[in-house]
Amino acid sequence: MNRGSVILVDDEEDIRRAIQQNLELESFEVECFARADRAVERINPDYPGVLVSDIKMPQKDGLTLLREVHEIDPELPVILITGHGDVPLAVKAMQAGAYDFLEKPFPPSRLLDALVRASEKRRLTLENRELRSKLGQRDAVESLLVGRSQAMVDLRQRLRSIAATDADVLILGETGTGKELAARALHQLSSRREKPFVALNLAALPLDTIESELFGHEAGAFAHAHRARVGKFEHARGGVLLLDEIGAAPLALQAKLLRAIEERVIERLGSNERLPLDVRFIASSKEDLALAVQDGRFRDDLYYRLNVVTVTMPPMSQRMDDAPRLFQHLANQAALRYRRELPELTTDVLSLVAGREWPGNVREIRNAADRYVLGLGLDEATPVHQVSSLGDQVNAFEKNAIAAALVAHKGNLTATYQALGLSRKTLYEKMQKHGLRREDFTGLV
Numbered sequence: 001m002n003r004g005s006v007i008l009v010d011d012e013e014d015i016r017r018a019i020q021q022n023l024e025l026e027s028f029e030v031e032c033f034a035r036a037d038r039a040v041e042r043i044n045p046d047y048p049g050v051l052v053s054d055i056k057m058p059q060k061d062g063l064t065l066l067r068e069v070h071e072i073d074p075e076l077p078v079i080l081i082t083g084h085g086d087v088p089l090a091v092k093a094m095q096a097g098a099y100d101f102l103e104k105p106f107p108p109s110r111l112l113d114a115l116v117r118a119s120e121k122r123r124l125t126l127e128n129r130e131l132r133s134k135l136g137q138r139d140a141v142e143s144l145l146v147g148r149s150q151a152m153v154d155l156r157q158r159l160r161s162i163a164a165t166d167a168d169v170l171i172l173g174e175t176g177t178g179k180e181l182a183a184r185a186l187h188q189l190s191s192r193r194e195k196p197f198v199a200l201n202l203a204a205l206p207l208d209t210i211e212s213e214l215f216g217h218e219a220g221a222f223a224h225a226h227r228a229r230v231g232k233f234e235h236a237r238g239g240v241l242l243l244d245e246i247g248a249a250p251l252a253l254q255a256k257l258l259r260a261i262e263e264r265v266i267e268r269l270g271s272n273e274r275l276p277l278d279v280r281f282i283a284s285s286k287e288d289l290a291l292a293v294q295d296g297r298f299r300d301d302l303y304y305r306l307n308v309v310t311v312t313m314p315p316m317s318q319r320m321d322d323a324p325r326l327f328q329h330l331a332n333q334a335a336l337r338y339r340r341e342l343p344e345l346t347t348d349v350l351s352l353v354a355g356r357e358w359p360g361n362v363r364e365i366r367n368a369a370d371r372y373v374l375g376l377g378l379d380e381a382t383p384v385h386q387v388s389s390l391g392d393q394v395n396a397f398e399k400n401a402i403a404a405a406l407v408a409h410k411g412n413l414t415a416t417y418q419a420l421g422l423s424r425k426t427l428y429e430k431m432q433k434h435g436l437r438r439e440d441f442t443g444l445v
Contacts, residue, residue, distance in 0.1 A: 002027060002029055003027045003028050003116070003119065004028055004029070004050065004115065004116075004119035004123075005030075005031075005047070005119075006028050006031070006050055006051075006052055007030075007033065007039050007049065008020060008030055008031065008032045008052045009032075009035070009036055009039045009051070009052070009057070010032075010081070011035070011057045011058060013034070017032075019111070022111075022112075028115065035057075036053065036059070036062070036065040036068075037060055039065065040068050040069065043072050044072065045073045045158075046126070048122065048123070048126060049119065049122060050076075050078070050118040050122060051065075051069055051077070051079070052078075052079045052081065052111070053078065053079075054081050054082065055080050055081065055082040055089065055093070056082055056083065062080050062093075063080075063093060066080065066097065067096065067308075071162070071309055072161075073161050074097065074165055075122075075125050076122070077118035077119075077121055078097070078098050078099055079100045079114050080100075080102070081102045081104060081106075082101075082103060082104065083103070083104035083105075090103070099121070100118065141156040141159050141160055141163075141185040144181045144182075144185045144188075145181055145182060146325065147322035147325065149314075149318075149319035149320075149321045149322045151318050151319045152314065152322060155313070155314060158311060159182060159185055159186055159189070160189065162309055162311075164189070164190060166280055167308060168280065168281040168282065168283075168306060169183075169186060169309045169310070169311060170282075170285070170289075170306040170307055170310045171282060171283070171310075171313065172286075172288075172289070172312050173284075173286065173313025173314075173315070174286055174313070174315045174361055175286050175363070176361035176362055176363030176364060177315055177316075178362050179244070179284040179313055180199060180244065180284070182311060183197075183199070183240070183242045183284065186282060187239070187240040187280075190240070192239050195236075195237075195238035196238070196239035197236075198236040198239065198241050199244055200232050200242065200244060201245055202243060202244065202245050202246055202249045203244075203245035210249075211256070211269060212225075212229065212269055214253075214256075214257075215231045215233060215256070215260075215266050215267065215268055215269055216228070216229050216231030216233070216266075216269070217268050217271075218270035219270075222270070225269075225270070228268070233279065234275065234277075237277065237278055237279060238278050238279075239279065240279070240282060241279050241282070242282045242284065243257070243281065243282070243283045245284065245287075246283040246306070254299045255299065255302075258301055258305060261281050261302075261306070264277045264278070265277060281306075289303050290303070316364075317357070317358075320354070320400075321399075321403055323353050323356075323358065324353050324404045324407040325407050325441070326362065327345075328345055330362075330365060330366045330369035331343075331345060331372055331373055334366075334373040334374075335373050340374070342373065343373065345407075346408065347401075347404055347408045347419055347420075349372075350407050350408050351405075353365075353368075354400035354404045355396075355400050399434040399436070401420065402416070402430060402431060403436060405419050405420050406438070406441040407441055410441065411438050
């Protein structure tokens, strides 16, 4: 009987082989790697086992590996091993989230006992995730970030995996992809949900007031500062501060941001008093900050400080299957907002939505949904989505038409195949061909 899966990382071949043989005798399935970077490639949020790694290794050590693995899934158990009698190192490993820490030489039974416990913990974790998925529970992430495409499923899973931590996060993505919504989802799923969420668009603030907005000021700190003012950093205490479009921050301000993020202290303008901060920082940018660093427009130390955990928002071009569902969701919101009755969302309308490109991403679809609810129709200027060959165009049209009909009829297959003029068998075959599942269109969000 397979007792569990193990990824073993150690640069010493003899040790790898000895541990592997012992564990395989105890019915564990073991994959061995001499290098940490190769092991990271095997890790994903669904990996059903435990990672065991030596700490002292060339190129990338075990603590670095631990951090990288927990960016992928912070609930994955990691057992670290070292041959050095270093108590501070053990403490550091446990603070970084290691499940257990073993010092060489250790009896095989010690590792076996740790693996049995860690494997059981991993099994329960994955079972709970699957149960939540089957129950269709909607959390803050799914309520804010709508879509059933694989790109959105992966995005929501990544946000859920990091929400419970206090790690600072960098969110990248094109204009209109929902970067602020992702930040709000992280806030609502975290232990800070009852504390403030403060969003500040650095690109929209005048240069002469941006530091005052962030850090606050004392009375008399500058002309017209007649009274003291609390800045956004202080206002966000205990909660989350979103630094939107951080790439637009001037270099001089970037240095002060780096200090605030690293030290968790600020000083109001005109004051020497150091104010401690309990804030989780989330930064976002539509610009590739790595290129900005190369061009000298963004500090490399600030970039590397923010780039510990990065979330990339998928553009609509990577999730076109979500367009009809998203349009329906946003049209419902618009009807409530404008106190209008929701116009009928026919298969023809949703097919038109599915067949168009949306270069402005979710924001452009929201604007189109607003216009539709207000009786202005769809914007005909929106270009039709183009694919390469005739066969691709036919397949894309067929898939979009079926998806749109499923959205319009909320996954009701009888209504769908009748609306499309197909037999039930033909609809099933075409859904299977295009990877469309009925359950993805029922109970639409």
